[in-house]
Amino acid sequence: MATQPAVRCTSVTVHRGDTVACDNVSLHIDRGSITGLFGPSGCGKTTLMRSIVGTQAKVAGSIDVLGEPAGTATLRRRIGYATQSASTYADLSVIDNVTYFASLHGTTDNVAETLAAVGLAAYAKRRVSDLSGGQINRVSIACALVAKPELLILDEPTVGLDPVLRAELWHYFATLAADGTTLLVSSHVMDEAEHCAEMILMRAGRVLAQCTPADLKSRTGKPSIDDAFLALIEGTAA
Numbered sequence: 001m002a003t004q005p006a007v008r009c010t011s012v013t014v015h016r017g018d019t020v021a022c023d024n025v026s027l028h029i030d031r032g033s034i035t036g037l038f039g040p041s042g043c044g045k046t047t048l049m050r051s052i053v054g055t056q057a058k059v060a061g062s063i064d065v066l067g068e069p070a071g072t073a074t075l076r077r078r079i080g081y082a083t084q085s086a087s088t089y090a091d092l093s094v095i096d097n098v099t100y101f102a103s104l105h106g107t108t109d110n111v112a113e114t115l116a117a118v119g120l121a122a123y124a125k126r127r128v129s130d131l132s133g134g135q136i137n138r139v140s141i142a143c144a145l146v147a148k149p150e151l152l153i154l155d156e157p158t159v160g161l162d163p164v165l166r167a168e169l170w171h172y173f174a175t176l177a178a179d180g181t182t183l184l185v186s187s188h189v190m191d192e193a194e195h196c197a198e199m200i201l202m203r204a205g206r207v208l209a210q211c212t213p214a215d216l217k218s219r220t221g222k223p224s225i226d227d228a229f230l231a232l233i234e235g236t237a238a
């Protein structure tokens with residue numbers, strides 16, 4: 001029997017104000033792999049992630065997460081979520097922030113490893129208020145990663161990072177996936193799709209495609225993911 005996906009969304013629709021932020025979205029996210037969520041600003045990526053995490057109000061349709069309905073209290077310990085705006089305690093040090101989030105999950109074993117993975121080992125003792133914006137974002141990512149949850153949902157984690165850190169972070173995500181973690185990672189940098197086993201392409205609240213990066217390129221006859229996405233939007237796919 002095939003393994004159940006980590007996440008299954010069926011006919012998910014979310015209205016936010018006058019906007020249909022998610023419009024009849026159906027998709028699955030495989031366990032132990034990286035799924036990239038791509039699409040232009042405002043297409044509904046964050047809303048979909050919030051719906052999966054269980055923090056979005058008024059979600060129509062159904063979402064199963066790790067075998068339970070999205071939002072079930074017992075899922076809280078099994079999901080790590082890093083929002084676009086960093087959620088950290090500015091008056092605490094980097095290591096105290098990450099240790100605090102780790103201890104909420106009952107283990108502080110991975111604190112040093114996680115700080116190294118996000119490139120903050122040298123800043124461990126520094127107060128978050130004395131960091132740059134990009135460094136603060138990385139503290140927030142570390143807080144989501146540190147307990148090694150079964151499902152990690154990361155909203156644009158690489159935004160504002162230099163290419164070396166970006167590559168290192170994707171490498172770390174790959175090691176997590178190899179260990180069995182499921183990752184849903186949003187980005188609007190299409191090149192980052194190359195790090196993903198599967199990509200979900202959204203536009204105006206709808207899922208345009210869910211496929212591998214290689215499939216998207218061959219389906220559209222385009223050599224780059226950027227061009228393939230444009231071809232898909234313009235309906236010029238070969």
Ligand SMILES: Nc1ncnc2c1ncn2[C@@H]1O[C@H](COP(=O)(O)OP(=O)(O)OP(=O)(O)O)[C@@H](O)[C@H]1O
Binds near residue numbers: 017019043045048188
């Ligand atoms: N609180 C809100 N009230 C009303 N409309 C909202 C609200 N939050 C988001 N929206 C609208 O819902 C749509 C989807 O927003 P969402 O944040 O999910 O997009 P996104 O793809 O994550 O964008 P970005 O890449 O810029 O973060 C947008 O049109 C946005 O303007």
